[in-house]
Amino acid sequence: MIKKYTLDNGLRVVMEKIDYVKSASIGIWVNIGSNNETEETNGLSHFIEHMLFKGTTNRKANEIAEDMDNLGGQLNAFTSKESTCFYVKVLDENIEEAVEILSDMFFNSLFLQEEIDKEISVVVEEIKMYEDSPEDLVHDKLTEIIFNDSPMAYNILGTEKNLRTFTTEKVTDYMNEKYSPYNTVISIAGSFDEESFINLIKDKFDNWHNSKAEHIDKQGVYIRKVVGINKDLEQFHMCIGNKTIGRHNENYYPLLVLNNIFGGTMSSRIFQEVREKKGLVYSIYSFVSNYSNTGIFTTYAGMAYECVEDALRTILREMADIKKGKITLKEFNRAKQQIKGNYILGLESTSSRMSAIGRRELLYNEIQYPEKVIESISNVKLEDVLKVANDLFDIDNLSITFTGNLTKHKNIEETINKVLGENYEG
Secondary structure: OEEEEEOOOOOEEEEEEOOOOOEEEEEEEEOOOHHHOOOOOOOHHHHHHHHOOOOEOOOOHHHHHHHHHHOOOEEEEEEOOOOEEEEEEEEHHHHHHHHHHHHHHHHHEOOOHHHHHHHHHHHHHHHHHHHOOHHHHHHHHHHHHHOOOOHHHOOOOOOHHHHOOOOHHHHHHHHHHHOOHHHEEEEEEEOOOHHHHHHHHHHHHOOOOOOOOOOOOOOOOOOOOEEEEEOOOOOEEEEEEEEEOOOOOOOHHHHHHHHHHHHHOOOOHHHHHHHHHOOOEEEEEEEEEEOOOOEEEEEEEEEOHHHHHHHHHHHHHHHHHHHOOOOOHHHHHHHHHHHHHHHHHHOOOHHHHHHHHHHHHHHHOOOOOHHHHHHHHHOOOHHHHHHHHHHHOOHHHOEEEEEEOOOOOOOHHHHHHHHHOOOOOO
Protein backbone atom coordinates (compact mmCIF):
# COMPACT_ATOMS: atom_id res chain seq x y z
CA MET A 1 0.00 0.00 0.00
CA ILE A 2 1.41 3.38 -1.04
CA LYS A 3 0.34 6.38 1.03
CA LYS A 4 0.74 10.09 0.43
CA TYR A 5 0.88 13.00 2.85
CA THR A 6 1.26 16.71 2.03
CA LEU A 7 2.75 19.16 4.53
CA ASP A 8 1.24 22.61 4.97
CA ASN A 9 4.14 24.13 3.01
CA GLY A 10 3.37 21.97 -0.07
CA LEU A 11 6.05 19.30 0.42
CA ARG A 12 4.74 15.86 -0.60
CA VAL A 13 5.66 12.63 1.19
CA VAL A 14 5.02 9.25 -0.42
CA MET A 15 5.47 6.04 1.59
CA GLU A 16 5.44 2.33 0.85
CA LYS A 17 5.72 -0.08 3.76
CA ILE A 18 7.49 -3.38 3.14
CA ASP A 19 7.18 -5.39 6.32
CA TYR A 20 9.47 -8.28 5.40
CA VAL A 21 12.66 -6.16 5.21
CA LYS A 22 14.74 -4.58 7.98
CA SER A 23 15.90 -1.53 6.07
CA ALA A 24 14.49 1.59 4.45
CA SER A 25 15.46 3.77 1.50
CA ILE A 26 14.69 7.48 1.71
CA GLY A 27 15.00 10.04 -1.08
CA ILE A 28 14.59 13.79 -1.43
CA TRP A 29 13.45 14.45 -5.01
CA VAL A 30 13.56 17.95 -6.49
CA ASN A 31 11.99 18.70 -9.88
CA ILE A 32 15.12 20.49 -11.07
CA GLY A 33 17.51 19.13 -13.69
CA SER A 34 19.32 20.31 -16.77
CA ASN A 35 15.98 20.87 -18.55
CA ASN A 36 15.27 23.72 -16.13
CA GLU A 37 18.51 25.56 -16.83
CA THR A 38 19.47 28.38 -19.17
CA GLU A 39 22.57 28.51 -21.33
CA GLU A 40 24.30 30.52 -18.58
CA THR A 41 23.25 28.24 -15.71
CA ASN A 42 23.77 24.92 -17.51
CA GLY A 43 25.48 22.51 -15.11
CA LEU A 44 24.35 24.20 -11.89
CA SER A 45 21.75 21.56 -10.98
CA HIS A 46 24.37 18.82 -11.12
CA PHE A 47 26.96 21.01 -9.40
CA ILE A 48 24.66 21.67 -6.43
CA GLU A 49 24.18 17.91 -6.11
CA HIS A 50 27.97 17.65 -5.63
CA MET A 51 28.20 20.61 -3.26
CA LEU A 52 25.68 19.25 -0.77
CA PHE A 53 28.33 16.71 0.24
CA LYS A 54 31.02 19.37 0.88
CA GLY A 55 30.21 20.47 4.39
CA THR A 56 27.44 22.07 6.45
CA THR A 57 27.25 24.36 9.48
CA ASN A 58 27.22 21.18 11.58
CA ARG A 59 29.49 18.77 9.70
CA LYS A 60 32.65 18.89 7.64
CA ALA A 61 32.64 16.94 4.38
CA ASN A 62 34.47 13.97 5.91
CA GLU A 63 32.07 13.98 8.88
CA ILE A 64 29.06 13.58 6.55
CA ALA A 65 30.65 10.43 5.16
CA GLU A 66 31.78 9.19 8.59
CA ASP A 67 28.38 9.72 10.22
CA MET A 68 26.68 7.72 7.47
CA ASP A 69 29.33 4.98 7.66
CA ASN A 70 28.78 4.79 11.42
CA LEU A 71 25.16 3.86 10.64
CA GLY A 72 26.28 1.20 8.18
CA GLY A 73 24.23 3.03 5.58
CA GLN A 74 24.64 4.24 2.01
CA LEU A 75 24.40 7.89 0.98
CA ASN A 76 24.40 9.12 -2.61
CA ALA A 77 22.79 11.47 -5.13
CA PHE A 78 22.22 11.91 -8.86
CA THR A 79 21.03 14.52 -11.32
CA SER A 80 19.00 13.79 -14.44
CA LYS A 81 17.45 16.01 -17.09
CA GLU A 82 14.29 16.39 -15.01
CA SER A 83 15.23 15.92 -11.36
CA THR A 84 17.85 15.84 -8.64
CA CYS A 85 17.71 13.16 -5.94
CA PHE A 86 19.56 12.80 -2.64
CA TYR A 87 19.04 9.41 -1.03
CA VAL A 88 20.05 7.06 1.75
CA LYS A 89 19.57 3.40 2.55
CA VAL A 90 19.83 2.40 6.21
CA LEU A 91 18.64 -0.13 8.75
CA ASP A 92 15.14 0.71 10.00
CA GLU A 93 16.56 1.48 13.46
CA ASN A 94 18.62 4.37 11.97
CA ILE A 95 15.96 6.22 9.98
CA GLU A 96 15.90 9.23 12.31
CA GLU A 97 19.69 9.70 12.16
CA ALA A 98 19.65 9.29 8.35
CA VAL A 99 16.95 11.94 7.87
CA GLU A 100 18.88 14.27 10.17
CA ILE A 101 21.99 13.93 7.97
CA LEU A 102 19.99 14.42 4.76
CA SER A 103 18.16 17.48 6.08
CA ASP A 104 21.41 18.98 7.38
CA MET A 105 22.94 18.68 3.90
CA PHE A 106 19.79 20.00 2.28
CA PHE A 107 19.36 23.11 4.43
CA ASN A 108 22.75 23.88 6.00
CA SER A 109 25.35 23.37 3.25
CA LEU A 110 27.98 26.11 3.34
CA PHE A 111 28.93 26.38 -0.36
CA LEU A 112 32.33 27.82 0.56
CA GLN A 113 34.16 29.31 -2.44
CA GLU A 114 37.29 27.25 -1.74
CA GLU A 115 35.18 24.07 -1.87
CA ILE A 116 33.41 25.29 -5.01
CA ASP A 117 36.77 25.89 -6.72
CA LYS A 118 37.94 22.38 -5.84
CA GLU A 119 34.70 20.81 -7.02
CA ILE A 120 34.82 22.70 -10.31
CA SER A 121 38.07 20.84 -11.05
CA VAL A 122 36.42 17.53 -10.11
CA VAL A 123 33.46 18.08 -12.46
CA VAL A 124 35.73 19.28 -15.28
CA GLU A 125 37.55 15.94 -14.98
CA GLU A 126 34.17 14.19 -15.03
CA ILE A 127 33.34 15.99 -18.29
CA LYS A 128 36.69 14.96 -19.79
CA MET A 129 36.06 11.37 -18.76
CA TYR A 130 32.81 11.32 -20.71
CA GLU A 131 34.42 13.05 -23.68
CA ASP A 132 37.04 10.28 -23.72
CA SER A 133 34.26 7.69 -23.95
CA PRO A 134 33.17 7.45 -27.62
CA GLU A 135 29.95 5.67 -26.68
CA ASP A 136 28.93 8.54 -24.38
CA LEU A 137 30.08 11.10 -26.93
CA VAL A 138 27.78 9.90 -29.72
CA HIS A 139 24.86 9.54 -27.31
CA ASP A 140 25.30 13.13 -26.09
CA LYS A 141 25.61 14.47 -29.63
CA LEU A 142 22.40 12.69 -30.63
CA THR A 143 20.62 14.22 -27.62
CA GLU A 144 21.72 17.69 -28.78
CA ILE A 145 20.22 17.05 -32.22
CA ILE A 146 16.95 15.49 -31.03
CA PHE A 147 16.24 18.25 -28.48
CA ASN A 148 17.53 21.03 -30.70
CA ASP A 149 17.26 24.55 -29.23
CA SER A 150 15.73 23.51 -25.91
CA PRO A 151 17.14 22.97 -22.38
CA MET A 152 16.60 19.23 -22.85
CA ALA A 153 19.58 19.35 -25.22
CA TYR A 154 21.94 20.56 -22.49
CA ASN A 155 24.54 18.23 -21.06
CA ILE A 156 23.71 17.46 -17.42
CA LEU A 157 27.33 18.09 -16.40
CA GLY A 158 27.37 21.52 -18.05
CA THR A 159 30.40 22.99 -19.78
CA GLU A 160 33.86 23.84 -18.50
CA LYS A 161 33.27 27.46 -19.49
CA ASN A 162 30.15 27.67 -17.33
CA LEU A 163 31.70 25.80 -14.43
CA ARG A 164 34.53 28.33 -14.23
CA THR A 165 31.92 31.06 -13.50
CA PHE A 166 30.35 29.33 -10.47
CA THR A 167 30.57 31.21 -7.19
CA THR A 168 29.00 30.92 -3.75
CA GLU A 169 26.49 33.62 -4.70
CA LYS A 170 25.57 31.98 -8.00
CA VAL A 171 25.07 28.57 -6.38
CA THR A 172 22.99 29.84 -3.45
CA ASP A 173 20.89 32.13 -5.65
CA TYR A 174 20.09 29.25 -8.00
CA MET A 175 19.16 26.92 -5.16
CA ASN A 176 17.00 29.55 -3.47
CA GLU A 177 15.28 30.31 -6.77
CA LYS A 178 14.74 26.73 -7.95
CA TYR A 179 14.33 24.62 -4.79
CA SER A 180 10.85 24.86 -3.33
CA PRO A 181 8.67 22.54 -1.19
CA TYR A 182 6.13 22.74 -4.02
CA ASN A 183 8.50 21.00 -6.44
CA THR A 184 9.97 18.55 -3.92
CA VAL A 185 8.95 15.05 -2.87
CA ILE A 186 10.28 12.88 -0.07
CA SER A 187 9.82 9.16 -0.66
CA ILE A 188 10.46 6.20 1.61
CA ALA A 189 10.14 2.46 1.04
CA GLY A 190 10.90 -0.34 3.48
CA SER A 191 10.40 -0.95 7.18
CA PHE A 192 9.24 2.13 9.10
CA ASP A 193 6.48 3.51 11.28
CA GLU A 194 4.32 5.85 9.19
CA GLU A 195 3.27 8.21 11.97
CA SER A 196 6.81 8.52 13.34
CA PHE A 197 8.21 9.19 9.87
CA ILE A 198 5.65 11.91 9.11
CA ASN A 199 6.42 13.58 12.45
CA LEU A 200 10.14 13.36 11.68
CA ILE A 201 9.69 15.00 8.27
CA LYS A 202 7.49 17.71 9.79
CA ASP A 203 10.18 18.43 12.36
CA LYS A 204 12.92 18.79 9.74
CA PHE A 205 11.02 20.30 6.78
CA ASP A 206 7.89 22.08 8.07
CA ASN A 207 9.66 25.43 8.43
CA TRP A 208 10.88 25.42 4.82
CA HIS A 209 9.00 28.10 2.91
CA ASN A 210 9.74 29.18 -0.63
CA SER A 211 7.59 30.46 -3.46
CA LYS A 212 6.61 28.09 -6.23
CA ALA A 213 9.62 27.71 -8.51
CA GLU A 214 9.02 28.51 -12.16
CA HIS A 215 9.58 25.49 -14.36
CA ILE A 216 10.89 25.90 -17.91
CA ASP A 217 9.25 23.62 -20.46
CA LYS A 218 10.65 24.81 -23.77
CA GLN A 219 10.33 22.34 -26.65
CA GLY A 220 12.79 22.43 -29.53
CA VAL A 221 12.02 21.69 -33.17
CA TYR A 222 13.66 18.44 -34.25
CA ILE A 223 15.56 18.58 -37.54
CA ARG A 224 17.27 15.36 -38.67
CA LYS A 225 21.05 15.53 -39.08
CA VAL A 226 24.03 13.30 -39.79
CA VAL A 227 26.95 14.50 -37.65
CA GLY A 228 30.44 13.05 -37.28
CA ILE A 229 33.07 13.77 -34.63
CA ASN A 230 36.70 13.13 -35.52
CA LYS A 231 38.63 11.10 -32.92
CA ASP A 232 41.61 8.84 -33.39
CA LEU A 233 39.86 5.58 -32.50
CA GLU A 234 40.43 1.98 -33.50
CA GLN A 235 36.68 1.37 -33.68
CA PHE A 236 33.77 3.26 -35.25
CA HIS A 237 30.90 4.23 -32.92
CA MET A 238 27.45 5.15 -34.21
CA CYS A 239 24.06 6.18 -32.83
CA ILE A 240 20.86 6.16 -34.88
CA GLY A 241 17.92 7.97 -33.32
CA ASN A 242 14.56 9.62 -33.62
CA LYS A 243 12.44 11.82 -31.37
CA THR A 244 9.67 9.96 -29.61
CA ILE A 245 6.97 10.23 -26.94
CA GLY A 246 6.95 11.01 -23.23
CA ARG A 247 6.20 8.63 -20.34
CA HIS A 248 2.58 9.70 -20.06
CA ASN A 249 1.71 9.02 -23.68
CA GLU A 250 -0.78 6.22 -24.38
CA ASN A 251 1.81 4.53 -26.61
CA TYR A 252 4.49 4.37 -23.90
CA TYR A 253 4.12 0.63 -23.25
CA PRO A 254 3.86 -0.31 -26.94
CA LEU A 255 7.10 1.65 -27.39
CA LEU A 256 8.79 -0.44 -24.68
CA VAL A 257 7.64 -3.63 -26.38
CA LEU A 258 8.94 -2.38 -29.73
CA ASN A 259 12.33 -1.59 -28.20
CA ASN A 260 12.53 -5.04 -26.64
CA ILE A 261 11.80 -6.72 -29.97
CA PHE A 262 14.13 -4.50 -31.98
CA GLY A 263 17.27 -4.18 -29.86
CA GLY A 264 16.60 -4.26 -26.14
CA THR A 265 17.83 -7.79 -25.39
CA MET A 266 20.23 -10.48 -26.59
CA SER A 267 17.32 -12.20 -28.35
CA SER A 268 16.37 -8.99 -30.20
CA ARG A 269 16.36 -8.50 -33.95
CA ILE A 270 19.48 -6.40 -34.38
CA PHE A 271 21.57 -8.32 -31.82
CA GLN A 272 20.81 -11.58 -33.58
CA GLU A 273 21.10 -10.28 -37.15
CA VAL A 274 24.00 -7.84 -36.90
CA ARG A 275 26.15 -9.51 -34.27
CA GLU A 276 25.28 -13.18 -34.04
CA LYS A 277 24.50 -14.01 -37.69
CA LYS A 278 26.78 -11.56 -39.52
CA GLY A 279 29.48 -10.90 -36.91
CA LEU A 280 29.67 -7.22 -37.84
CA VAL A 281 29.79 -5.72 -34.33
CA TYR A 282 30.68 -6.54 -30.77
CA SER A 283 28.26 -4.16 -29.06
CA ILE A 284 24.81 -3.31 -30.41
CA TYR A 285 21.58 -2.40 -28.66
CA SER A 286 18.62 -0.05 -28.68
CA PHE A 287 17.04 1.80 -25.78
CA VAL A 288 14.36 4.35 -25.00
CA SER A 289 14.92 7.52 -22.96
CA ASN A 290 11.49 8.82 -21.99
CA TYR A 291 10.86 12.08 -20.18
CA SER A 292 7.65 13.84 -19.15
CA ASN A 293 6.72 15.18 -22.57
CA THR A 294 9.28 13.79 -25.00
CA GLY A 295 11.88 11.10 -25.55
CA ILE A 296 14.58 9.53 -27.74
CA PHE A 297 14.72 6.12 -29.35
CA THR A 298 18.39 5.24 -29.86
CA THR A 299 20.26 2.42 -31.54
CA TYR A 300 23.98 2.16 -30.76
CA ALA A 301 26.61 0.05 -32.53
CA GLY A 302 30.39 -0.18 -32.29
CA MET A 303 32.23 -1.81 -35.19
CA ALA A 304 35.23 -1.92 -37.51
CA TYR A 305 35.29 0.80 -40.17
CA GLU A 306 34.89 -1.69 -43.02
CA CYS A 307 31.67 -3.04 -41.43
CA VAL A 308 29.80 0.29 -41.26
CA GLU A 309 27.92 -0.01 -44.53
CA ASP A 310 26.72 -3.58 -44.00
CA ALA A 311 25.84 -3.01 -40.33
CA LEU A 312 23.84 0.17 -40.99
CA ARG A 313 22.01 -1.39 -43.93
CA THR A 314 21.07 -4.43 -41.82
CA ILE A 315 19.75 -2.21 -38.99
CA LEU A 316 17.64 -0.15 -41.41
CA ARG A 317 16.27 -3.28 -43.07
CA GLU A 318 15.17 -4.61 -39.69
CA MET A 319 13.37 -1.32 -39.05
CA ALA A 320 11.66 -1.57 -42.43
CA ASP A 321 10.63 -5.20 -41.85
CA ILE A 322 9.03 -4.33 -38.53
CA LYS A 323 7.16 -1.44 -40.16
CA LYS A 324 5.80 -3.96 -42.69
CA GLY A 325 4.37 -6.02 -39.83
CA LYS A 326 7.01 -8.75 -39.80
CA ILE A 327 6.75 -9.48 -36.06
CA THR A 328 5.97 -13.02 -34.97
CA LEU A 329 3.52 -13.72 -32.18
CA LYS A 330 6.29 -15.61 -30.39
CA GLU A 331 8.68 -12.66 -30.22
CA PHE A 332 5.81 -10.26 -29.40
CA ASN A 333 4.73 -12.35 -26.38
CA ARG A 334 8.35 -12.92 -25.33
CA ALA A 335 8.98 -9.17 -25.35
CA LYS A 336 6.00 -8.47 -23.08
CA GLN A 337 7.04 -11.23 -20.69
CA GLN A 338 10.62 -9.91 -20.53
CA ILE A 339 9.42 -6.40 -19.74
CA LYS A 340 7.11 -7.66 -17.00
CA GLY A 341 9.85 -9.86 -15.56
CA ASN A 342 12.45 -7.09 -15.54
CA TYR A 343 9.97 -4.68 -13.97
CA ILE A 344 9.02 -7.05 -11.16
CA LEU A 345 12.62 -8.06 -10.47
CA GLY A 346 13.55 -4.38 -10.34
CA LEU A 347 11.04 -3.80 -7.54
CA GLU A 348 12.66 -6.31 -5.20
CA SER A 349 14.84 -3.69 -3.50
CA THR A 350 13.76 -0.83 -1.27
CA SER A 351 15.91 1.57 -3.34
CA SER A 352 14.06 0.84 -6.58
CA ARG A 353 10.67 1.03 -4.84
CA MET A 354 11.62 4.38 -3.28
CA SER A 355 12.75 5.64 -6.69
CA ALA A 356 9.61 4.42 -8.45
CA ILE A 357 7.16 6.13 -6.13
CA GLY A 358 9.26 9.28 -5.65
CA ARG A 359 9.85 9.92 -9.35
CA ARG A 360 6.22 9.20 -10.26
CA GLU A 361 4.89 11.60 -7.65
CA LEU A 362 7.43 14.27 -8.55
CA LEU A 363 6.88 14.26 -12.31
CA TYR A 364 3.21 13.26 -12.58
CA ASN A 365 1.72 13.98 -9.16
CA GLU A 366 0.26 10.49 -9.00
CA ILE A 367 0.68 7.10 -7.37
CA GLN A 368 1.16 4.20 -9.75
CA TYR A 369 0.77 0.67 -8.43
CA PRO A 370 2.81 -2.25 -9.84
CA GLU A 371 -0.39 -4.14 -10.64
CA LYS A 372 -1.45 -1.31 -12.95
CA VAL A 373 1.92 -1.35 -14.75
CA ILE A 374 1.73 -5.12 -15.29
CA GLU A 375 -1.83 -4.76 -16.59
CA SER A 376 -0.76 -2.01 -19.01
CA ILE A 377 2.05 -4.16 -20.40
CA SER A 378 -0.25 -7.18 -20.75
CA ASN A 379 -2.83 -5.08 -22.61
CA VAL A 380 -0.41 -4.00 -25.35
CA LYS A 381 -1.62 -5.24 -28.74
CA LEU A 382 0.50 -6.04 -31.77
CA GLU A 383 -1.22 -3.32 -33.79
CA ASP A 384 -0.20 -0.80 -31.10
CA VAL A 385 3.45 -1.74 -31.57
CA LEU A 386 3.20 -1.51 -35.35
CA LYS A 387 1.60 1.93 -35.07
CA VAL A 388 4.55 3.19 -33.01
CA ALA A 389 7.04 1.55 -35.38
CA ASN A 390 5.47 3.25 -38.37
CA ASP A 391 6.25 6.67 -36.90
CA LEU A 392 9.54 5.86 -35.21
CA PHE A 393 11.19 3.88 -38.02
CA ASP A 394 10.72 6.56 -40.66
CA ILE A 395 14.18 6.34 -42.23
CA ASP A 396 13.85 9.81 -43.75
CA ASN A 397 13.53 11.20 -40.22
CA LEU A 398 16.44 9.39 -38.55
CA SER A 399 19.47 11.25 -37.25
CA ILE A 400 22.87 9.61 -37.04
CA THR A 401 25.86 10.62 -34.92
CA PHE A 402 29.20 8.88 -35.20
CA THR A 403 32.80 9.15 -34.08
CA GLY A 404 36.05 7.63 -35.26
CA ASN A 405 39.11 8.42 -37.30
CA LEU A 406 37.46 10.52 -40.00
CA THR A 407 40.81 11.72 -41.31
CA LYS A 408 41.85 8.20 -42.22
CA HIS A 409 38.35 7.07 -43.26
CA LYS A 410 37.18 10.11 -45.22
CA ASN A 411 34.31 8.41 -47.04
CA ILE A 412 32.36 7.31 -43.95
CA GLU A 413 29.78 10.13 -44.03
CA GLU A 414 29.27 9.61 -47.76
CA THR A 415 28.73 5.89 -47.11
CA ILE A 416 26.18 6.60 -44.36
CA ASN A 417 24.20 9.00 -46.55
CA LYS A 418 24.26 6.51 -49.42
CA VAL A 419 22.82 3.73 -47.22
CA LEU A 420 20.20 6.12 -45.78
CA GLY A 421 19.12 6.99 -49.32
CA GLU A 422 18.43 3.41 -50.38
CA ASN A 423 14.89 2.07 -50.78
CA TYR A 424 13.77 -0.04 -47.82
CA GLU A 425 10.04 0.10 -48.49
CA GLY A 426 9.96 -2.36 -51.41
